[in-house]
Amino acid sequence: MAERGASSRIGEAPAWARAVELFPPSDRILSTILTRQAERYGDRVLLVSGETRWTYAQAAAVAAASAQALVDAGIKPGDRVALMCSNRPEFLQVYLGCAWLGAIVVPINTALRGLQLSHIFRNSQPSLLVVEAAFLAAIDTVEADVELPSQAWMIGTAAETGNTKISPVPLPALNDRASASHVRPGDTVAILYTSGTTGPAKGVCCPQAQLFWWGIYSARALGIREGDVLFTTLPLFHTNALNAFYQAVLNGCTYVLEAKFSASGFWAAARRHDATVGYLLGAMASMLLAQPATGDDKAHRLRVALGGGVPPQIHGPFFERFGVPLVDGYGSTETNFVFAGPIPSDRPGTMGYLAEGIEARIVDADDSEVPEGQAGELLLRASEPFAFATGYFRMPEKTVEAWRNLWFHSGDRVVRDPDRHYRFIDRMKDSIRRRGENVSSWEVEQAIQSHPAVAACAIYPLPSELGEDEVAVAILPEPGQSIAPIEIIRHCEGRIAYFAIPRYVRIVSQMPLTENGKIKKGVLREAGVTTDIWDREAAGIKVRR
Template sequence: MIVTKNEAPANISKAIGQENVTPAWARAVTSFPPSDRILSTILTRQAERYGERILLVAGEARWTFAQTAAIAAASAQALIDAGIKPGDRVALMCSNRPEFLQVYLGCAWLGAIAVPINTALRGFQLSHIFRNSRPALLVVEAQFASAIESVEAGVELPPRTWIIGAAAGASDARLSAVALPARGAAAPAGAVRPGDTVAILYTSGTTGPAKGVCCPQAQLFWWGIYSARALGIREGDVLFTTLPLFHTNALNAFYQALLNGCTYVLESKFSASGFWAAARRHDATVGYLLGAMASMLLAQPQSAEDSTHRLRVALGGGVPPQIHGPFRERFGVPLVDGYGSTETNFVFAGRIPPDRPGTMGYLADGIEARIVDENDSALPDGEAGELVLRAGEPFAFATGYFGMPEKTVEAWRNLWFHSGDRVVRDPGGHYRFIDRMKDSIRRRGENVSSWEVEQTIQSHPAVAACAIYPLPSELGEDEVAAAILLEPGQSLDPVDVIRHCEGQIAYFAIPRYVRILSQMPLTENGKIKKGVLRDAGVTADTWDREAAGVKVRR
């Protein structure tokens, strides 16, 4: 099949057991025609529709739909007062707090661009984001202000900084910092279009630094629609996430709640021991789990309260297939498979109940997909190749990489987005992930750039060459492994490798496994054969950080 479109059941309401109900997501599609798929219009209309219904629960904060629209307008005015204009970038380094959404919504309201930053980034990675995005304002939570000190000398920092959670003041002399301003007057909504960038989300590079994905206003609208449809979200549901707002999963869950008349519960972080207690406390009905999280929940001691909750369904992208059955049997919650990326959308989803657990599922309505060879020629069903995708709806996908036109052209060549993932489609329209074609690693729900880790380790004076590659994790997804070739006459303790990485790259990117080699396996043209290293697995000469009891300092 050359081009495939959705093979999911035609009557999705029937598939989720709501034959006589018009889903809220379907109503949202008709309520917001293409020109209205911008956040300011959505907030205003949903505030009129739902008024005093609670939209956001985060810590002590409780925002109604009406309050959220007002907060967005007031935040926009504070940004305008600080000199922020439409198109300006606002860097945002903050944990799961309501202030994150306050600033994000203000940017979206006036037409500025939010640049969420992973709070674990340091050194080279953080420097690259500032260098690439050139923000006009930095909004940073007090506990992360010291991370700015790791930004390389010579990198220009924003002329203004707002500090969340503390009085004005920051240790880096390059920052001109004041406290996050109080909300004041309401700004009128900016002249924003559906194709305008609302956020730049940085995703792991493979042969280079991280790329800033330009996410348009309408893309986040469709994230809310496609995800709600896949999960069978109903008006009045309570959506419960512990995932970080600087990633697309938690951010688009906010849109799911906004578009579908739901309550969005944002926990500060994931806790395997506290997850179900929090779900019960909030009367959550829909949850969000990625990769190893489901395995961690199953590893907790069994309890009589394991199924005493209201959770009806949970997103389970990347959860190993052998976990699905035991998870549903113990907790009473089906895990919905799915596939998406920052550049695309929630483009594949499994059925409820799952029919092929642990796989990608079926293509979403409005999306086109091909499986292609190295020349972009379509492959037949049953033959694995690269997955390429195209959206049928305007601006349902990202528009490119910020400041990286060559990377944009490369990824969207022939007018299809190239995922870099090897996938196979069966004759029934079911898609299965095989492996990554890219040199990338995914650990605990985070993408790790092997290139960035290699650059960091190779900056150690004792290291001549380094190769970073994935090894399987017992929790699902990958662990980071490093093979190191030393300079002549040098020696290096694996613990020193860990300490060298600390403060320069994110804690989750620091290798668990280290191998010191006398020679690297090379191709004829001198490239390291990472496949040989990966296939060797954990060898007798592989040092294991966890087995050695070495803790990474964050």
């Protein structure tokens, strides 16, 4: 086995480049990747998750056996399998089985409730639901008219389910193995729901080859070497942690999956696993810096960490204290790792440089390119087939809108500087990103608007002390009605994800309106934290999850 984190031999291509050669276009599907890497690496450890260890050979066997369990349940290629599970090996077991069979996994954010959860079931119409016992109560929050799958598997055990909508059976044991189905690189392997800004969440159709390229482009940006130990605490239902698994399997690495991020326990876990590559987003780096300094701050083997969305002023202090450079980057569920900075960054806080294999344009409202240094919408296109998502599931109008003129329209306002750095300015439409999660203002407004005393409301972002945004809401009560801010918080609980529940509540006597009668959210945002705003964190109010 290669030494962990060992450099490639002089003159030898990096692991990611060898993977591109090893897997020509028709082989960029997970069953072929797992099979071939199992033959190559055999007993090398691929996955570490809690007490579970899978070698490369075992991972391929798990995928085949999981696929057979799905076949036995009547699942066919193209069927959707909804998966609501935290970071644990069973998530990957189900995912690998779906990919091996050609079924489509629909990972669900475990924080979703009510309206948001109902929309995913309506849109994806899964044939099977796999749910961790801890989230059975969440299924009870779906709206009454939602048709849930007739089959449900439960991960873990629960003394009493307390659930009236489904009757789950235990996750089947793995026995017989299925042969890999005939799957093509452009076939959808997962539908990942990404929060919209002016409507319900869109299900991004991710083809098999897109995840392959996530593994290649990310490994290239992070300088991943064969034998590295990739350490993530990010949730598997998002792109980042899922594509880190592909980084591992394509590059002969070990993938370490922790249950969740802990600022106080992060470095101890990194040392325990002998990790060499880490994954941080937004406020996570700030939280680590806020921990008390110790003599062990540099007592680890972490060589580099992803730092997308980390504020620029954090990079220097983070490197000085922990000895770990943070890699700037940019990607989205629909695209890939399309921008990356050098290691260490030469312009902290920017998006970095355009990745090889990607084309980019910055345009005005008519899709015409704007001059260098001028802000406009970022458009992207990949040169490799199926390196990007193929559209939004059962949303043809939204797909055409986003991919019009043969370019993916990111909705992000970006500037390209003369030195070829790209800088993110803001979203073209109203958007909120809180601690690594996209918050749909439309969905939150729908939940709050259902309160009988609310005449109108507007969700908007306010800056967070930790970077990114905090969720704020302005509320206009119905005539003759009064609303306490705490009522809004309690009303939201169980209806939307905990991270989308507003921190700031502002009760207003009138809304700022445009000539067309639309609420001017920019006016509310620019006013900032006003004297009449209520802050639930300052009030010591905790959100019930």
